Amino acid sequence: MSARTTATKQKLFDAALKLVGERGAASVTVDEIAAEAGVAKGTIYYNFASKDALVEALLHHGVEILAGRLRSAEGSEDSLEALVDEMLGFWAEYPAFGQLLVSELWRTPGQWHGTLSLLRDDIVSIVRGQMKRLSDAGRLPEGVEVGTASAALFGTLLVIALDWQVFQPERSRAEVRDSVMLLVRGMRSARQS
Amino acid sequence: MSARTTATKQKLFDAALKLVGERGAASVTVDEIAAEAGVAKGTIYYNFASKDALVEALLHHGVEILAGRLRSAEGSEDSLEALVDEMLGFWAEYPAFGQLLVSELWRTPGQWHGTLSLLRDDIVSIVRGQMKRLSDAGRLPEGVEVGTASAALFGTLLVIALDWQVFQPERSRAEVRDSVMLLVRGMRSARQS
DNA sequence: GAATTTGTACTGACCGGTCAGTTTAAACGG
DNA sequence: CCGTTTAAACTGACCGGTCAGTACAAATTC
Numbered sequence: 001m002s003a004r005t006t007a008t009k010q011k012l013f014d015a016a017l018k019l020v021g022e023r024g025a026a027s028v029t030v031d032e033i034a035a036e037a038g039v040a041k042g043t044i045y046y047n048f049a050s051k052d053a054l055v056e057a058l059l060h061h062g063v064e065i066l067a068g069r070l071r072s073a074e075g076s077e078d079s080l081e082a083l084v085d086e087m088l089g090f091w092a093e094y095p096a097f098g099q100l101l102v103s104e105l106w107r108t109p110g111q112w113h114g115t116l117s118l119l120r121d122d123i124v125s126i127v128r129g130q131m132k133r134l135s136d137a138g139r140l141p142e143g144v145e146v147g148t149a150s151a152a153l154f155g156t157l158l159v160i161a162l163d164w165q166v167f168q169p170e171r172s173r174a175e176v177r178d179s180v181m182l183l184v185r186g187m188r189s190a191r192q193s
Numbered sequence: 194m195s196a197r198t199t200a201t202k203q204k205l206f207d208a209a210l211k212l213v214g215e216r217g218a219a220s221v222t223v224d225e226i227a228a229e230a231g232v233a234k235g236t237i238y239y240n241f242a243s244k245d246a247l248v249e250a251l252l253h254h255g256v257e258i259l260a261g262r263l264r265s266a267e268g269s270e271d272s273l274e275a276l277v278d279e280m281l282g283f284w285a286e287y288p289a290f291g292q293l294l295v296s297e298l299w300r301t302p303g304q305w306h307g308t309l310s311l312l313r314d315d316i317v318s319i320v321r322g323q324m325k326r327l328s329d330a331g332r333l334p335e336g337v338e339v340g341t342a343s344a345a346l347f348g349t350l351l352v353i354a355l356d357w358q359v360f361q362p363e364r365s366r367a368e369v370r371d372s373v374m375l376l377v378r379g380m381r382s383a384r385q386s
Numbered sequence: 387g388a389a390t391t392t393g394t395a396c397t398g399a400c401c402g403g404t405c406a407g408t409t410t411a412a413a414c415g416g
Numbered sequence: 417c418c419g420t421t422t423a424a425a426c427t428g429a430c431c432g433g434t435c436a437g438t439a440c441a442a443a444t445t446c
Contacts, residue, residue: 002416005420022301026219029405040422041407051406103296106355108215117360141375148372151360155352156345162299163348167310168341179341182334183376198395222431233397238433240395
């Protein structure tokens with residue numbers, strides 16, 4: 001794949017992400033995506049088989065970025081805090097991707113449900129890795145299962161980030177992060193209380 | 194409004210909720226809703242001004258039910274636990290409504306953003322009422338703002354309920370409720386630790 | 387109390403616009 | 417040259433919304 005096509009695909013991802021995140025995959029037209037990307041409609045169909053294929057590629061692309069960042073947080077001292085921070089940062093940087101994900105992830109027999117289940121597993125398994133360390137160190141309350149807690153943390157961070165940007169944009173990222181950490185630490189301290 | 198139209202509107206709500214929750218408002222056709230409800234297409238336009246108006250009425254209807262249940266939990270002994278329980282029960286009973294809400298609530302300039310902001314406030318303010326009691330009793334960790342915590346609890350319960358039904362349907366409602374309460378109690382005990 | 391009117395609820399064929407996807411011929415660029 | 421992009425016209429299925437007409441029960445009239 002030439003540098004030229006890579007650039008084109010990137011433009012298409014940016015444009016599609018913005019529009020699809022804002023208004024939903026179904027109600028955005030291919031012509032609009034082409035216009036937003038400053039590209040001819042034919043180019044889209046030269047690079048992707050269909051509108052759906054473009055969205056699916058977009059999903060993969062976004063999750064790849066997120067997964068990469070989360071993995072980069074694995075070596076930190078307080079790795080859970082680093083993970084939370086990375087995740088909030090990602091959602092702050094790509095709010096439209098959060099909107100896209102949240103509106104498709106739990107759609108029961110949706111067209112992207114299979115793909116999204118896999119992608120969700122990618123992320124949740126990374127979170128689970130960090131959780132497991134806490135668990136092994138006995139720093140999780142009894143009765144909390146790692147799998148459940150991981151999925152809950154991922155989902156919770158997603159909605160908190162969205163709610164922050166949509167309904168409380170005046171709050172700083174640091175404030176939000178501290179709130180979340182307060183909650184997470186609350187959980188962790190439970191066993192010691 | 195006659196009993197007949199009430200019944201018709203109920204049928205339309207049921208049908209629309211099912212289809213829209215599953216596949217998204219934009220990709221469900223009016224003909225499909227009519228067919229699902231066992232009603233002619235014209236009937237929809239007799240009872241509602243437009244497809245959008247139908248969805249908006251559906252949103253109001255659903256939030257009204259949820260708000261009613263949450264208010265009924267206000268008198269309980271452990272009112273926060275009762276509230277969590279009511280909320281999980283509601284999402285279990287109307288999963289499609291959760292899917293609809295989650296996919297529209299954070300769509301920035303979406304067509305229902307204004308309506309949804311109001312509806313969100315309805316629910317969050319009820320949660321806030323319960324939270325305030327905890328706060329006044331000094332049972333919330335320092336630094337946690339009631340407003341933030343309420344919004345977070347609402348959003349978290351929503352995604353946990355969806356994730357439960359879609360990805361972990363084998364878990365019982367009691368298990369999920371206990372997990373959530375463990376988390377909430379963890380938070381509450383934080384100050385005392 | 388039969389005939390007629392009125393109001394409400396509902397029907398479904400139809401219309402006009404929209405949109406994913408196609409086609410083509412020509413230009414561009416490395 | 418060949419892979420890529422452009423511009424523009426075109427197709428055809430699909431879909432939101434309309435509208436003339438039907439069904440029917442409750443008044444109203446004689």
